Amino acid sequence: MRELIILVVVAMAIVSPVMAVSANFGVSGDGGDLSVSNRFSLTRDDYADSETSLGRNVVSSSLSSVGLASGSIGGPGKTFSASTSGGQLSSSMSASPGMTQGSAQISGSGIQAEIVTQDNYVYGEVDEGAKMSLKAQGTNDVLQASAAVDGMPVLDTVLSPVGDDAGVSSEGLFAAENSIGSYNIFAVSGSPSFISAKKHRAEMRLVGGSPNSYILNRYRFNTKDPKVKVSLTNNYYLTSIGLNAQEVKKAIERSGETWDAASRQNLFADYDMVTLNPYGRSGWIKDGTNTVSWTMFPRRYSGALAGVTTWYARPRVGGFYSVREFDISFNSRYPWTTTGQYGIDVQTVATHEFGHPLGLADLYNRRIYREDGQQIMNSYDDAQRTLGNGDIAGLKRLYG
Numbered sequence: 532m533r534e535l536i537i538l539v540v541v542a543m544a545i546v547s548p549v550m551a552v553s554a555n556f557g558v559s560g561d562g563g564d565l566s567v568s569n570r571f572s573l574t575r576d577d578y579a580d581s582e583t584s585l586g587r588n589v590v591s592s593s594l595s596s597v598g599l600a601s602g603s604i605g606g607p608g609k610t611f612s613a614s615t616s617g618g619q620l621s622s623s624m625s626a627s628p629g630m631t632q633g634s635a636q637i638s639g640s641g642i643q644a645e646i647v648t649q650d651n652y653v654y655g656e657v658d659e660g661a662k663m664s665l666k667a668q669g670t671n672d673v674l675q676a677s678a679a680v681d682g683m684p685v686l687d688t689v690l691s692p693v694g695d696d697a698g699v700s701s702e703g704l705f706a707a708e709n710s711i712g713s714y715n716i717f718a719v720s721g722s723p724s725f726i727s728a729k730k731h732r733a734e735m736r737l738v739g740g741s742p743n744s745y746i747l748n749r750y751r752f753n754t755k756d757p758k759v760k761v762s763l764t765n766n767y768y769l770t771s772i773g774l775n776a777q778e779v780k781k782a783i784e785r786s787g788e789t790w791d792a793a794s795r796q797n798l799f800a801d802y803d804m805v806t807l808n809p810y811g812r813s814g815w816i817k818d819g820t821n822t823v824s825w826t827m828f829p830r831r832y833s834g835a836l837a838g839v840t841t842w843y844a845r846p847r848v849g850g851f852y853s854v855r856e857f858d859i860s861f862n863s864r865y866p867w868t869t870t871g872q873y874g875i876d877v878q879t880v881a882t883h884e885f886g887h888p889l890g891l892a893d894l895y896n897r898r899i900y901r902e903d904g905q906q907i908m909n910s911y912d913d914a915q916r917t918l919g920n921g922d923i924a925g926l927k928r929l930y931g
């Protein structure tokens with residue numbers, strides 16, 4: 532039996548200064564069980580290279596490009612795909628009936644990659660010029676996924692659709708060339724869930740922006756009046772950059788109160804919401820405690836400013852998974868401030884990051900919301916300690 536039945540090599544480079552090319556091609560296995568397709572839309576100076584091997588019940592493909600490109604391989608209920616617009620993509624993927632695996636490295640703006648198998652879903656997106664790498668390997672029983680932004684590991688997880696754990700999400704900020712960018716990566720075990728993005732025209736003239744500018748996550752706190760508490764790691768990394776632990780505690784409590792005031796539920800504890808712990812951990816570690824910490828991110832990952840990891844589990848209530856824990860980590864390499872002046876405002880970033888485990892997603896990567904800078908769930912550009920109309924409307928959908 533011949534192992535390889537098809538080998539396709541495509542290389543395109545556009546030389547004409549005025550020409551743009553769109554290409555769309557695919558091949559599929561003899562039984563139609565596995566297939567590969569690639570799409571390119573290339574303009575001057577763009578290029579795409581693709582190589583595909585299709586064997587009996589196995590397919591592998593690699594794709595690298597500059598310009599608008601997407602590639603996918605897979606069979607029924609099992610695909611790997613990666614796409615980019617205005618960025619660079621390099622990916623490799625392979626699939627066989629029992630296993631799908633893929634990796635993608637992407638950079639640029641408005642870039643995303645996703646990996647879907649029968650029971651698992653991994654998704655990543657970044658804006659404003661970070662580099663992201665995403666790896667996933669899935670069988671029908673286990674999903675292993677990892678991701679890095681500008682080289683920094685932000686997600687590393689093993690999920691099983693038969694266990695309790697439903698998924699994990701990692702969201703954060705990084706320093707881009709002239710601004711602050713964001714990333715959003717998640718892995719879900721079990722059938723792909725939803726992101727509720729309401730399509731509409733955002734109204735920018737209102738004070739507080741549009742009440743339609745929100746996106747719901749797939750999870751929230753499902754206990755009524757959850758009275759969330761956090762542990763603030765009061766260690767060297769916090770004090771060495773001139774922050775005062777008591778002032779940080781107050782800033783974080785104000786962030787919690789800001790959300791509390793917009794909801795009829797008691798979302799954050801009114802007393803002892805923040806406990807100072809000099810021996811607490813730093814970073815994103817699943818240990819049953821909601822931790823807020825400063826830590827010195829390794830120099831080679833120094834683009835990362837802050838991030839939150841949220842772990843959620845079954846059951847789903849009203850369509851939403853149940854948040855079990857979240858950890859927020861700030862990079863002590865950056866100038867943080869509790870006064871709102873001369874640095875990145877702790878209260879603003881904490882309010883944004885709290886929004887994620889509460890159930891709100893970033894807005895920056897959706898074109899219709901991106902200009903509505905009055906929402907706290909949009910990108911950071913300056914101190915903003917109030918919620919926008921969309922933040923409030925989204926919170927009311929989740930908690931009344």
Ligand SMILES: [Zn+2]
Nearest residue numbers: 702703713893
């Ligand atoms: Zn965010």
